[in-house]
Amino acid sequence: MTVTRLSEALPIDLSMSLNYSFYIMNIQSLVHTALNAERYSPEYKSAWRSLFKLAESTCKLVTNRDLDPSILVDDWVAQYDDTINHCNPDDDAVTG
Numbered sequence: 001m002t003v004t005r006l007s008e009a010l011p012i013d014l015s016m017s018l019n020y021s022f023y024i025m026n027i028q029s030l031v032h033t034a035l036n037a038e039r040y041s042p043e044y045k046s047a048w049r050s051l052f053k054l055a056e057s058t059c060k061l062v063t064n065r066d067l068d069p070s071i072l073v074d075d076w077v078a079q080y081d082d083t084i085n086h087c088n089p090d091d092d093a094v095t096g
Contacts, residue, residue, distance in 0.1 A: 027054065031080040051076065 034047035055069035055076075 027051070027076050028080045030054070031077055035077070035081060 030047050030051045033043055034051060037044035037047060051073050052069055055072040058072060059067040059069050
């Protein structure tokens with residue numbers, strides 16, 4: 001038997017796990033690019049466009065819920081954003 005694709009050689013659950021991992025890594029990469037690219041640059045626009053297209057396709061896959069792609073993108077950014085530029089320990093003294 002000749003295996004022509006990796007997914008044929010892997011058990012179904014492992015193959016699905018690899019697809020899910022790739023999906024998550026792609027989202028993380030897009031969020032990182034969208035937040036760190038120079039504003040309005042081609043990379044910035046492309047990353048945001050790709051995030052919204054991915055969110056729209058994800059929302060279409062989940063047919064039993066009314067999902068909004070913009071909320072999904074907002075959740076991804078909140079989950080995978082690793083920088084908080086506005087936080088400063090001195091802010092606690094100002095805000096109480």
